[in-house]
Amino acid sequence: MTPYGFTDLLPGSTHEPDECPRCDTALHVNKGLCLLCLLQAGLTDAEDSRSESLDTLLSEIE
């Protein structure tokens, strides 16, 4: 069995990430994104009424 995927849980494989300037936590995912800030983003209750979607925008970029 490959250990790939398990090692990120072991203390020896972790490093010392910087604290987030916004929330002062030091838990990061995806190459430095703050875990708490990303989670809190889900709480932002902004109703979206504009019709232009991300999908449409991406399609317009060459």
Added chain:
Amino acid sequence: MSRRRSFRVELGGLFPEARSLGFESGFTLQISDLPPEINETPLPSAETPGEAAQSALTAGPLAHEQTTIHAVVDALQSRGSAPDDGVANQIPRRTLMIINKSPLLSSANANEGTVRRGTFVTTRWSLILSGTGSKTKEQEASAALAELCSIYWRPIFAFICRRGHSTQDAEDLTQDFFLMILEGSWLQNADPSRGRFRSLLLKSLKNFLNDAADKIHARKRGGAVSFISWDDWMAEAPSELSMSTQRLNSLPPERLFDVRWAATVVERAVRRLREECELKGQRRVFDILSGYLTKERDDVSCASLATKLEVPERTVKKLLYRMRQRYRWFLRDEVAQTLENPADIDDELRHLCGVLAASAEQAT
């Protein structure tokens, strides 16, 4: 179309003859409670009113709710099953519940953008909890449970490791725990009143580990076998959660479980956003802008990003806004899948945020 997707749309009483609609790529429309001869009628081709359907089906799940609604109405009208003239425009977007986007998992989505608040939407967890009474329901529930387990194995494994087991023993115990969950009577005992998937899983895990030593001995005597395809689970991108050794060592098992859970939810949401960009051939947009998903407006130099992306500054602003919206939707959807009632999304998010904040304080 390279990817096969299916949708089922429940209508808010607008079409009395059809309680819900299902359609999938290949232009097959299935309307619940309608005779088979109607359901066997193929959808119109892409050049006819069904063109909207193609757009909806190929553009990504739930990306074009309005288009989807029109496509459904077009399809109904084409077979004389819907009222004429401007019906689509009369359908309030919020009367729609898109309750199934996956042909394999029968999972569900709670799209705040299209679902009326408080409206019940099937989630994986609610599907599991209701998975009794018929063979089909039980199969759907089992598939949904297996899917949730394959997503949330890391918190389980982390918890077992933190309880002091070696990596090898933790792997074996994780296997055995899921064996119990997926093939035992756990599903039948998953009473809705017993809580959310996360809390119920943790409670079950604690009980399971009470006689962990006996289980490990039994395994070493050849009393258990691995049945879970770890390779399949490993095929998912590895977690990139990073935390200090000091913090990791200071976390009690329960808190580590929740931290890993939060990381799983967030990473899956970010991954779905990345995949959506990749589907449009815009991975570069994701790579450059994803670092700004949570940045304050003042902290973002749109001019600099515009130069990098070779697009106008206003496009960068739009992209950032849309990416944040889309990420938020993905995140809430991931959380919703572990809840019986999507109305509890905010409570669950607050709980996880609280755990992360407390974990940070604990380590300082």
